[in-house]
Amino acid sequence: MDKKRSNASEIWKRLRKNKMAMAGLAILLVLVFVAIFADVLADYDTKVIAQDLSKRLKGPSAENWLGTDEYGRDILARIIHGTRVSLIVGLVSVGISLLIGGVLGAVAGYYGGKVDNIIMRCMDVLLAIPSILMAITIVAAFGSSLVYVMLAIGVSGVPSYARIVRAAVLSVKDQEFVEASKSIGANTATIIFLEIIPNCMAPIIVQATLGVASAILSTSALSFIGLGVQPPDPEWGAILAGGRNYMRDAIHLTLFPGLAIIITILSLNLLGDGLRDALDPRLKQ
Numbered sequence: 001m002d003k004k005r006s007n008a009s010e011i012w013k014r015l016r017k018n019k020m021a022m023a024g025l026a027i028l029l030v031l032v033f034v035a036i037f038a039d040v041l042a043d044y045d046t047k048v049i050a051q052d053l054s055k056r057l058k059g060p061s062a063e064n065w066l067g068t069d070e071y072g073r074d075i076l077a078r079i080i081h082g083t084r085v086s087l088i089v090g091l092v093s094v095g096i097s098l099l100i101g102g103v104l105g106a107v108a109g110y111y112g113g114k115v116d117n118i119i120m121r122c123m124d125v126l127l128a129i130p131s132i133l134m135a136i137t138i139v140a141a142f143g144s145s146l147v148y149v150m151l152a153i154g155v156s157g158v159p160s161y162a163r164i165v166r167a168a169v170l171s172v173k174d175q176e177f178v179e180a181s182k183s184i185g186a187n188t189a190t191i192i193f194l195e196i197i198p199n200c201m202a203p204i205i206v207q208a209t210l211g212v213a214s215a216i217l218s219t220s221a222l223s224f225i226g227l228g229v230q231p232p233d234p235e236w237g238a239i240l241a242g243g244r245n246y247m248r249d250a251i252h253l254t255l256f257p258g259l260a261i262i263i264t265i266l267s268l269n270l271l272g273d274g275l276r277d278a279l280d281p282r283l284k285q
Helices: 002-017 019-036 044-049 075-111 113-127 131-142 146-156 158-172 176-183 188-224 236-246 252-279
Strands: none
Touching (some): 002 019, 002 252, 019 075, 075 146, 075 158, 075 188, 075 236, 075 252, 131 146, 131 188, 188 236
16 A cells, blocks of 8 residues: 555656646646536526527627627536536546446457457457547437437447557566466456556556547537537537537637637646656656
């Protein structure tokens, strides 16, 4: 336990030295705060859903800080509640990818041979299909609900996690602590999930951080083309889609949700890059 605390402290110390990563972490914490307290910051029924055509397409003002959309709804309130949707979809999608892909990759890496060959050839087939195309196919087949969006994006990310986990398992499965577990009669599941996986978490954590960013982008893309979160529910891609016809007269309809997407993706990428450097033992100083 002391060794684990020491390692965690060392990783945190290296991460703190990376100013860009800390900036990304700070932005991400603000977004998480906004997502958790979205109902307190902006009332859903009166500002996000309710329409007031007398206020349509108004620019930023003291009453509506980021202006209003084509239905008179407050843009800031919709972006705030869209933060919750985007983060939930990103986290759940990555969780699905990591759960399925992690199990398949761990089994393939641990057993090797025919099991490895069969699993990884299936992953190669899935990798040959663009992830956004696979997500569009799943959503178009089953429906455009939030659940199916998360499932579609999660399934499309399985091959990447399977390959990363497999590579990580292959790098540690022949080490002494694994042989010691085998010698005392530990079963396969215990060895894989309690011994091997915890010792190869670094690349998985980095990929998961960057994967949340990719999932948020995919969600916005699906919503933009009408296959993601459906109106009137707020989602950044859907807000962009609603404002694209008014870009000449009311650029704020697309400017602010676009900035929300950019800032969120940038913060996650900065944090992911910082974690990659902090978790790399070759960069210890």
